Amino acid sequence: VGSPIGLHRVLAPAGVLPQAAERLDASPVVGADEVRVRVERLNLDAASYRQLSGACGGDGDRVRAAVLGIIESRGKMHNPVTGSGGMLIGTVEETGPDSPLGLRAGDRVATLVSLTLTPLAVTDGLARWDGLGEQVPCDGHAILFARSIAAVLPEDLEPELALAVLDVCGAPALVARHLPPPGGKVLVLGAAGKSGSLALAAARGRHTVGVVRDERERALLAGAGLASEVVVADARDAVALAAAAGTPADLTVVCVDVPGCEHAAVLATAAGGTVLFFSMATSFPAAALGAEGLAADVTMLIGNGYVPGHAEYAIGLLRSDPAVRDLFTARLRPRLADWAA
Amino acid sequence: VGSPIGLHRVLAPAGVLPQAAERLDASPVVGADEVRVRVERLNLDAASYRQLSGACGGDGDRVRAAVLGIIESRGKMHNPVTGSGGMLIGTVEETGPDSPLGLRAGDRVATLVSLTLTPLAVTDGLARWDGLGEQVPCDGHAILFARSIAAVLPEDLEPELALAVLDVCGAPALVARHLPPPGGKVLVLGAAGKSGSLALAAARGRHTVGVVRDERERALLAGAGLASEVVVADARDAVALAAAAGTPADLTVVCVDVPGCEHAAVLATAAGGTVLFFSMATSFPAAALGAEGLAADVTMLIGNGYVPGHAEYAIGLLRSDPAVRDLFTARLRPRLADWAA
Numbered sequence: 001v002g003s004p005i006g007l008h009r010v011l012a013p014a015g016v017l018p019q020a021a022e023r024l025d026a027s028p029v030v031g032a033d034e035v036r037v038r039v040e041r042l043n044l045d046a047a048s049y050r051q052l053s054g055a056c057g058g059d060g061d062r063v064r065a066a067v068l069g070i071i072e073s074r075g076k077m078h079n080p081v082t083g084s085g086g087m088l089i090g091t092v093e094e095t096g097p098d099s100p101l102g103l104r105a106g107d108r109v110a111t112l113v114s115l116t117l118t119p120l121a122v123t124d125g126l127a128r129w130d131g132l133g134e135q136v137p138c139d140g141h142a143i144l145f146a147r148s149i150a151a152v153l154p155e156d157l158e159p160e161l162a163l164a165v166l167d168v169c170g171a172p173a174l175v176a177r178h179l180p181p182p183g184g185k186v187l188v189l190g191a192a193g194k195s196g197s198l199a200l201a202a203a204r205g206r207h208t209v210g211v212v213r214d215e216r217e218r219a220l221l222a223g224a225g226l227a228s229e230v231v232v233a234d235a236r237d238a239v240a241l242a243a244a245a246g247t248p249a250d251l252t253v254v255c256v257d258v259p260g261c262e263h264a265a266v267l268a269t270a271a272g273g274t275v276l277f278f279s280m281a282t283s284f285p286a287a288a289l290g291a292e293g294l295a296a297d298v299t300m301l302i303g304n305g306y307v308p309g310h311a312e313y314a315i316g317l318l319r320s321d322p323a324v325r326d327l328f329t330a331r332l333r334p335r336l337a338d339w340a341a
Numbered sequence: 342v343g344s345p346i347g348l349h350r351v352l353a354p355a356g357v358l359p360q361a362a363e364r365l366d367a368s369p370v371v372g373a374d375e376v377r378v379r380v381e382r383l384n385l386d387a388a389s390y391r392q393l394s395g396a397c398g399g400d401g402d403r404v405r406a407a408v409l410g411i412i413e414s415r416g417k418m419h420n421p422v423t424g425s426g427g428m429l430i431g432t433v434e435e436t437g438p439d440s441p442l443g444l445r446a447g448d449r450v451a452t453l454v455s456l457t458l459t460p461l462a463v464t465d466g467l468a469r470w471d472g473l474g475e476q477v478p479c480d481g482h483a484i485l486f487a488r489s490i491a492a493v494l495p496e497d498l499e500p501e502l503a504l505a506v507l508d509v510c511g512a513p514a515l516v517a518r519h520l521p522p523p524g525g526k527v528l529v530l531g532a533a534g535k536s537g538s539l540a541l542a543a544a545r546g547r548h549t550v551g552v553v554r555d556e557r558e559r560a561l562l563a564g565a566g567l568a569s570e571v572v573v574a575d576a577r578d579a580v581a582l583a584a585a586a587g588t589p590a591d592l593t594v595v596c597v598d599v600p601g602c603e604h605a606a607v608l609a610t611a612a613g614g615t616v617l618f619f620s621m622a623t624s625f626p627a628a629a630l631g632a633e634g635l636a637a638d639v640t641m642l643i644g645n646g647y648v649p650g651h652a653e654y655a656i657g658l659l660r661s662d663p664a665v666r667d668l669f670t671a672r673l674r675p676r677l678a679d680w681a682a
Contacts, residue, residue, distance in 0.1 A: 005608075005635060016580075017580070017631070018634070019630060019631055019634045083626035083627060112633075117630075147635065238358050239348065239356060260361065280625070280629065284621070284625045284643060289360060289426070289455045289646070293359070295454070297647060302643060304632040304641055306633045306636050
């Protein structure tokens with residue numbers, strides 16, 4: 001008998017949830033409430049890719065071997081160092097009769113649950129991937145459970161564009177939930193990135209300050225007109241960031257995927273304000289002890305990637321906000337050209 | 342010129358906050374807005390002590406040497422593995438003329454900011470400590486900054502009892518802020534511990550379920566009458582915990598100081614509910630990806646150790662709630678006897 005959260009796919013250790021598992025059963029035979037997807041492409045989590053690339057000295061062949069090794073030994077793409085995964089895109093191949101996901105064979109989908117809990121098998125040795133970026137062309141299959149989340153790709157958007165948006169769609173939905181009243185100030189660290197730009201779009205109508213790391217990103221973001229102000233600062237440097245960002249924010253959103261931004265985010269936030277951490281590089285003790293050490297009365301939220309309606313909301317921002325669409329298209333242009341080829 | 346958050350005490354790397362620093366200047370000479378405390382006792386963070394004791398195979402002499410080594414090399418008691426510290430108790434020795442903390446020489450105080458950012462020097466080699474517990478008798482000095490927080494120890498309570506309460510005083514204050522309406526359900530993992538029992542006290546009037554790890558703790562907590570129900574379960578076992586805890590909770594409070602409780606907490610919480618993580622062993626990615634993987638629409642909060650008025654609130658709970666006082670006294674009885682001796 002299957003479990004809606006995939007307990008029956010856990011091989012070791014026994015009795016844990018799929019994400020906590022060391023190893024999953026990635027057998028292609030679907031249970032009554034499961035769905036099998038033929039995989040086209042993996043989208044590795046940025047922190048995971050950065051760690052793997054660093055550990056392999058930037059050597060693409062070694063990165064590819066490392067990713068293959070993880071998938072083969074664990075039955076899922078779950079980076080044991082960062083604890084993170086990513087998502088995938090593919091086509092529904094078979095659905096069990098009791099699957100509640102509403103998918104049909106032939107639907108082109110993106111998974112919105114992490115690769116860290118998705119049974120996955122690769123059949124092409126990732127031969128088409130050069131190991132030099134987060135987007136991994138791939139042949140193989142993945143299994144969705146009854147309580148998995150997958151979005152059918154919108155037909156009016158290039159699939160890679162939709163994938164880039166869906167990968168971070170929890171961020172704008174959660175920002176929208178925690179916005180200060182109109183007139184409030186919203187600070188976004190890592191504002192030129194995917195989740196950062198969507199966070200800014202969700203905060204339209206507030207005074208928004210986008211923090212970016214260099215002049216190139218400043219020009220890109222300022223050109224898009226997504227933020228009230230754009231400033232260049234190192235988000236790991238609490239003292240410098242607080243000076244650059246000006247008056248403390250009512251809501252600070254952390255989208256920078258490097259470690260060490262916790263104290264800066266806390267110091268830049270007003271008493272009574274909120275910090276929303278989306279970066280997987282966030283350290284729980286650094287955030288907790290940082291706020292305590294600064295005697296900062298701020299509410300700190302762990303960015304939950306699931307908010308009901310998050311996929312539709314994020315795709316809607318992309319459709320309705322030309323600035324968001326331009327920014328995503330500019331970031332993805334080289335890859336979109338690949339895709340069309 | 343001094344900084345209210347102690348930037349002038351950072352030796353390396355330059356320009357970071359004291360908590361992020363590798364090394365602090367623990368010189369006893371106080372700046373104009375600083376306070377020097379003569380240290381009596383350190384209270385190591387539970388996760389930190391557990392890690393050190395484990396790494397030293399439970400050998401008290403090695404644990405003592407490890408703690409001394411950290412303090413001497415870093416100028417603070419900041420465990421580099423867990424990232425956590427603890428707090429201290431002592432007597433105010435000298436206050437700078439511009440200190441805003443309102444302390445006077447001779448005041449007996451407990452620091453409420455972490456040892457991870459408090460300049461500290463030890464002068465007795467920790468010779469009176471056997472290395473076998475979190476409470477460390479100690480002679481030396483510590484420095485408080487203008488924005489540090491310290492509580493004068495209440496005269497009506499044994500100092501060790503007050504210290505035990507103040508160490509976790511952020512927990513009940515934050516629970517009180519995020520309580521569901523009367524009739525709501527509050528689940529506390531690690532309910533027989535210090536922060537857990539204070540969290541239960543702060544949730545009086547709700548339906549409270551205390552989760553403990555064994556029969557001994559169950560008897561202790563049930564005898565105190567602090568929770569509506571007490572159940573025994575392994576808080577790392579998501580599937581078993583959800584079964585033991587019954588209907589999902591509106592607020593789940595994680596006070597268990599072992600890793601791996603994130604998924605269990607999420608699975609035990611109702612859609613629209615809140616999880617409040619106080620354990621320093623919490624993994625940010627495990628919580629974020631766990632909620633996403635379970636398609637769980639829960640608000641997850643990083644337990645901030647600072648809430649205005651937290652010390653007074655927690656001490657007030659101890660004074661007004663005999664069940665809390667009995668539980669703390671029972672836990673501390675052997676040590677309170679030491680103290681009196």
